[in-house]
Amino acid sequence: MKLPISKRLLQCAEMIPPCRTVADVGTDHGYLGVYLLQAGRCAHVIASDLREKPLASARANAAAFSVQDRMSFVLSDGLHHIKPGSFDVLVLAGMGGDLIARILADAPWLDGDNALLILQPQSAANDLRRALGARGWRIEQERLVRDGQFLYAVMAVRTEGGGPLTPGEQYVSPALRRAQDALYPAYLARMRRALELTVRGISRSADPADLARAAYYRAALTEVAALEAGEADTDKPKADEALAPSSAERSLL
Numbered sequence: 001m002k003l004p005i006s007k008r009l010l011q012c013a014e015m016i017p018p019c020r021t022v023a024d025v026g027t028d029h030g031y032l033g034v035y036l037l038q039a040g041r042c043a044h045v046i047a048s049d050l051r052e053k054p055l056a057s058a059r060a061n062a063a064a065f066s067v068q069d070r071m072s073f074v075l076s077d078g079l080h081h082i083k084p085g086s087f088d089v090l091v092l093a094g095m096g097g098d099l100i101a102r103i104l105a106d107a108p109w110l111d112g113d114n115a116l117l118i119l120q121p122q123s124a125a126n127d128l129r130r131a132l133g134a135r136g137w138r139i140e141q142e143r144l145v146r147d148g149q150f151l152y153a154v155m156a157v158r159t160e161g162g163g164p165l166t167p168g169e170q171y172v173s174p175a176l177r178r179a180q181d182a183l184y185p186a187y188l189a190r191m192r193r194a195l196e197l198t199v200r201g202i203s204r205s206a207d208p209a210d211l212a213r214a215a216y217y218r219a220a221l222t223e224v225a226a227l228e229a230g231e232a233d234t235d236k237p238k239a240d241e242a243l244a245p246s247s248a249e250r251s252l253l
């Protein structure tokens with residue numbers, strides 16, 4: 001039987017170095033943990049979820065792929081029932097960026113922990129990057145992966161060595177710029193178009209709260225558009241896909 005793991009989760013796995021224990025919080029089916037154990041990337045996986053049903057599914061999959069002896073299963077809201085120091089790598093994948101940020105904020109002990117964090121937000125990646133920077137954490141590496149019609153960013157984060165990010169950097173991190181993935185031009189175009197839509201929408205709003213937020217989005221748009229223009233000036237080959245604005249673009253905001 002072949003493990004039905006997504007390209008998105010494979011990208012997360014690729015960014016995990018050989019290690020002892022990986023904690024996969026919000027594991028659902030548990031495929032990432034099964035894959036890491038099968039690949040010999042780690043010795044043990046803590047698979048954790050907020051709900052019983054996904055955890056039962058992770059347990060069943062671990063048994064089906066004969067890795068249950070090397071996986072433990074924890075019912076937990078975020079990291080509440082995960083012991084500090086019990087893992088080398090923490091994965092939070094397939095959840096909204098705001099939820100990932102909330103789970104991390106609820107675990108202040110992570111600041112003194114040496115763990116590597118692999119974060120893959122489904123939405124609100126800018127809010128997550130802002131929270132990471134504000135906490136003094138550093139996005140060490142950031143890569144892009146296309147899975148179906150969606151484009152995902154996967155971040156490897158260290159809990160030290162960072163600082164506040166500009167509005168533009170919250171959409172396109174310095175690590176993403178450095179990586180120069182083949183999908184980078186497509187990602188820049190998506191961010192720029194999504195920000196244009198947001199700025200246009202917010203400009204029509206009469207809500208004073210929107211007016212305050214407008215400055216943030218305008219600043220982000222200016223930075224991202226400048227990055228995109230810089231890219232267009234280079235001779236690098238561009239991803240040749242059609243880039244019609246889509247709900248996926250909106251969901252990245």
Ligand SMILES: C[S@@+](CC[C@H](N)C(=O)[O-])C[C@H]1O[C@@H](n2cnc3c(N)ncnc32)[C@H](O)[C@@H]1O
Pocket residue numbers: 009025026027028029048049050051054076077078079092093094095099103
């Ligand atoms: C969409 S699934 C993602 C599964 C897997 N990580 C992936 O990327 O394919 C999100 C999972 O996160 C779990 N979840 C949601 N909120 C959570 C929380 N506060 N703590 C732990 N797990 C949570 C859900 O129950 C669900 O199983």
